[in-house]
Amino acid sequence: MAEQSIPTRRLLIGGNQFLIGYQQQQEWAWLIATAFFLGGAGGGLFVVSFFSDFKLGALIGILAVGIGKTTAHLIYLGKPSRFLRAVVGWKTSWISRGIIGMAAFCILGAVYVAPYLHISFVPNGVAHAFGIAALPFALLMMFYDGFVLKASKGIAFWDSYLLPVLMLCYAALGGITVTLALEVLSNAATTKRLEWLEIAFLVVNLVLIGFYVLSARVRGAASELAARLLGEGRIGRLFLLAVIVGFGCTFVLAVVSLATHSGATMAVAGLTDLFGHFFVLFAILRVGIHAPIRSLSLHRFRSEAVA
Amino acid sequence: MTRWGMVLDLARCIGCNACTVACKIENGTPPDHYWARVYTEETGTFPDVQTTYVPALCNHCADAPCVTVCPTGASFQREDGIVLINQDKCIGCRACMTACPYAARFYLRKGVLEAGYHGERTAFEDSKWAAFTEGTVTKCTFCAHRVDVGLEPACVITCPTDARIFGDLDDPESAPSTLIRERNGQQPLAELGTNPSVYYVEGR
Numbered sequence: 001m002a003e004q005s006i007p008t009r010r011l012l013i014g015g016n017q018f019l020i021g022y023q024q025q026q027e028w029a030w031l032i033a034t035a036f037f038l039g040g041a042g043g044g045l046f047v048v049s050f051f052s053d054f055k056l057g058a059l060i061g062i063l064a065v066g067i068g069k070t071t072a073h074l075i076y077l078g079k080p081s082r083f084l085r086a087v088v089g090w091k092t093s094w095i096s097r098g099i100i101g102m103a104a105f106c107i108l109g110a111v112y113v114a115p116y117l118h119i120s121f122v123p124n125g126v127a128h129a130f131g132i133a134a135l136p137f138a139l140l141m142m143f144y145d146g147f148v149l150k151a152s153k154g155i156a157f158w159d160s161y162l163l164p165v166l167m168l169c170y171a172a173l174g175g176i177t178v179t180l181a182l183e184v185l186s187n188a189a190t191t192k193r194l195e196w197l198e199i200a201f202l203v204v205n206l207v208l209i210g211f212y213v214l215s216a217r218v219r220g221a222a223s224e225l226a227a228r229l230l231g232e233g234r235i236g237r238l239f240l241l242a243v244i245v246g247f248g249c250t251f252v253l254a255v256v257s258l259a260t261h262s263g264a265t266m267a268v269a270g271l272t273d274l275f276g277h278f279f280v281l282f283a284i285l286r287v288g289i290h291a292p293i294r295s296l297s298l299h300r301f302r303s304e305a306v307a
Numbered sequence: 308m309t310r311w312g313m314v315l316d317l318a319r320c321i322g323c324n325a326c327t328v329a330c331k332i333e334n335g336t337p338p339d340h341y342w343a344r345v346y347t348e349e350t351g352t353f354p355d356v357q358t359t360y361v362p363a364l365c366n367h368c369a370d371a372p373c374v375t376v377c378p379t380g381a382s383f384q385r386e387d388g389i390v391l392i393n394q395d396k397c398i399g400c401r402a403c404m405t406a407c408p409y410a411a412r413f414y415l416r417k418g419v420l421e422a423g424y425h426g427e428r429t430a431f432e433d434s435k436w437a438a439f440t441e442g443t444v445t446k447c448t449f450c451a452h453r454v455d456v457g458l459e460p461a462c463v464i465t466c467p468t469d470a471r472i473f474g475d476l477d478d479p480e481s482a483p484s485t486l487i488r489e490r491n492g493q494q495p496l497a498e499l500g501t502n503p504s505v506y507y508v509e510g511r
Contacts, residue, residue: 078399
């Protein structure tokens with residue numbers, strides 16, 4: 001394949017011509033990355049906090065989704081006043097399913113943390129049952145963005161079932177790290193098991209992201225080009241930094257924290273993990289590339305006709 | 308059952324962009340919205356180079372990914388296969404734009420309709436742009452308003468070389484069906500499984 005630059009606009013007009021070729025998607029960037037990040041990390045934080053019986057973490061998870069993710073989506077939408085219409089397409093659209101899940105998660109989760117906030121309109125036992133009911137929706141928050149991206153048939157790099165798995169694991173890692181960091185900051189007792197789990201998820205995520213990028217080749221030329229972009233230019237540098245900080249620094253800090261029982265180190269590890277999580281997500285979004293509208297089969301057809 | 312479709316004859320297209328202009332006039336599309344366009348594809352290595360003009364538009368796919376991902380039902384498909392957007396339902400999430408493999412959808416950014424192409428809006432722009440809503444997505448309609456009254460799309464009737472052939476794909480004797488059969492019509496990016504209603508033929 002000849003070396004070629006990738007147009008930075010959705011529809012490139014060069015001089016007085018429309019130019020055919022690979023086109024980098026321009027529509028989903030910072031705001032969508034922020035929404036996906038807050039949704040995943042918030043869902044993960046709620047799940048991990050629920051099982052650690054750490055109500056502050058659960059509360060922050062709900063706020064990350066209910067306020068952070070929702071606000072990012074609303075700012076992004078062209079017609080935010082029509083936001084509620086987005087629940088209509090739940091039969092086919094993962095965006096719809098996600099929004100329904102967001103609403104259910106926030107409502108059920110709010111009842112779960114109500115006693116913690118001294119709002120006692122339900123007994124503790126009932127609140128706990130609401131927490132259990134919120135768990136599937138929290139899980140949905142952790143991985144549905146992967147399906148939103150996977151549904152974009154035009155972008156081969158995203159068209160992989162590995163993406164929802166990657167999102168789920170990233171969200172779990174984010175949830176574990178933030179739970180640990182919050183436990184330290186709030187002087188709560190940290191869970192040794194969670195610290196080991198964090199290290200395990202760091203390794204799993206590193207393997208997954210490596211496999212996801214390496215497997216891009218089998219999804220066609222546009223996907224291969226996207227993977228190549230992750231290794232060069234501004235986005236490539238950002239991706240590399242996200243991997244180094246998100247995995248390397250977090251891993252070292254987590255091990256140091258485990259060995260020295262240093263709470264401050266764990267808090268810093270939380271920050272480095274979230275930094276890596278956000279920018280890996282952002283880089284994956286930004287390298288979404290549409291293939292030229294003419295397929296390889298058509299090119300072959302013409303070559304054969306010319307021959 | 309009718310399934311409207313189009314064949315684009317690359318052997319005939321001369322890249323005059325008359326279709327681009329006809330679409331602009333017929334639909335009064337906003338700036339930077341080119342529902343019908345002609346790509347210039349250069350292949351080969353000097354001195355053996357070749358230029359091919361590739362007309363393009365929304366492919367009105369039978370299995371349209373833009374319809375599937377739309378969370379509001381704003382993107383929908385009629386029984387005759389034409390894919391349309393209900394501007395009153397669109398929330399501007401642009402999921403359809405990333406889902407469409409053919410770059411056939413355009414986002415109407417806020418403020419674009421405030422001024423005309425050349426400053427103050429003309430009566431033509433006032434009239435045509437009333438159909439558009441800022442913050443939503445637009446796309447080719449296959450000139451549904453013309454098709455519904457028995458006319459062909461504006462890009463088709465304008466083409467000076469008859470490179471765009473419109474008709475019923477479900478009718479085996481229609482002009483596009485015949486062309487697809489006789490000249491091995493190919494759907495763009497067929498491997499994606501979207502089953503476009505637009506086919507390309509080339510080289511006789």
